[in-house]
Amino acid sequence: MLERRSTVTVSVFTILAACLTAGCEPQLGHSEEAILSYFRNSRVNGGVRRAWPEGQAYVDRVLKADAKLQTEFAALRELQAVHSLWHREGPRWRDAEALGKRVADLTKLVETPETDREKLLGELGDAVKELPAGLELAAAGEPAFVQGVWNTLAMPGTELGMDVREVLPQLEEPVRLHLRLAKDVQGAAEDFDAARKGLAFKDAAFQARIDEQYDALERLLRERREAFLKYAEQELAACRARLETIDRRAERLDYEYLTNRETYLRDELEAMPKRLAAMIDNADEELEKLEREAERAKPHEQAALNAKIAFTEQHIERLTVEREQLQACIAPLVRKPGQAEAD
Numbered sequence: 001m002l003e004r005r006s007t008v009t010v011s012v013f014t015i016l017a018a019c020l021t022a023g024c025e026p027q028l029g030h031s032e033e034a035i036l037s038y039f040r041n042s043r044v045n046g047g048v049r050r051a052w053p054e055g056q057a058y059v060d061r062v063l064k065a066d067a068k069l070q071t072e073f074a075a076l077r078e079l080q081a082v083h084s085l086w087h088r089e090g091p092r093w094r095d096a097e098a099l100g101k102r103v104a105d106l107t108k109l110v111e112t113p114e115t116d117r118e119k120l121l122g123e124l125g126d127a128v129k130e131l132p133a134g135l136e137l138a139a140a141g142e143p144a145f146v147q148g149v150w151n152t153l154a155m156p157g158t159e160l161g162m163d164v165r166e167v168l169p170q171l172e173e174p175v176r177l178h179l180r181l182a183k184d185v186q187g188a189a190e191d192f193d194a195a196r197k198g199l200a201f202k203d204a205a206f207q208a209r210i211d212e213q214y215d216a217l218e219r220l221l222r223e224r225r226e227a228f229l230k231y232a233e234q235e236l237a238a239c240r241a242r243l244e245t246i247d248r249r250a251e252r253l254d255y256e257y258l259t260n261r262e263t264y265l266r267d268e269l270e271a272m273p274k275r276l277a278a279m280i281d282n283a284d285e286e287l288e289k290l291e292r293e294a295e296r297a298k299p300h301e302q303a304a305l306n307a308k309i310a311f312t313e314q315h316i317e318r319l320t321v322e323r324e325q326l327q328a329c330i331a332p333l334v335r336k337p338g339q340a341e342a343d
Helices: 007-022 032-043 053-078 096-110 116-129 142-152 167-186 204-245 252-296 299-334
Strands: none
Touching: 032 053, 032 142, 032 252, 053 116, 053 167, 096 167, 116 142, 116 167, 167 204, 204 252, 204 299, 252 299
């Protein structure tokens, strides 16, 4: 369900660059909580304070390893979005070149014997376990601290706070369903029903199979988006409730993190309808291009172009309705306490 861009990778590189150039002052203490607060804030794009030299080297190593892993996750994330699934009446299903490229791209993502993602996950684990000199461990000791680091590196967005070590199967599941559907359609190109559009086949049994696969994938993607909306709503409520009672001075690190997390979640929610707006803009541009082509097309080309124009117009209408519905759903979630509804 990942209706989101990969902000985590960007934030990690931004934070690392800022620390190297500006120093991230003032310096954190040598405690576990200081290191964990650094990771927590980096995960939600928040500001960080520089640690002591060995501690800073530790967080740099961990975040660099994590950034590489997040870059590998990025392609999988794109296929979690509801609109990564081609519309069932779309022309691309019958475009052999477009479908062939999709199959090749999806295969590369999930059918390699030993993926770079697994290797990078191992490197991240090694970095997490290489504790810095001078770290003052609490009574629970090293195992508890290491687990605490993994907890702070949990995916804060679509994966609903899942441990980064466990998120890969979650991300791969929709991609494998995308691939199975694309392969099956590719293998039945001779069975397309010429009287209908998109995923329409002459064989009734095969049609039922494709419909079942398509519906299951669409349902999964939409369920995950709904799950994220619910998760974000609950997390925002928890952040705001805690911020109402927190002692800003005595619990400074917690206050900073909760403030950053609230902002992060609001930004993630607000980005969802914005991405739909960007898709609408792209579709508008495509429509204008098709209309120009139709004006100078030869008679035998008109039918195909008119079909693409009609589909694109319908696609824009569908996206517009969905954006409005999503915006209406998100508006009360991102509204700050005391903010008027009209704002």
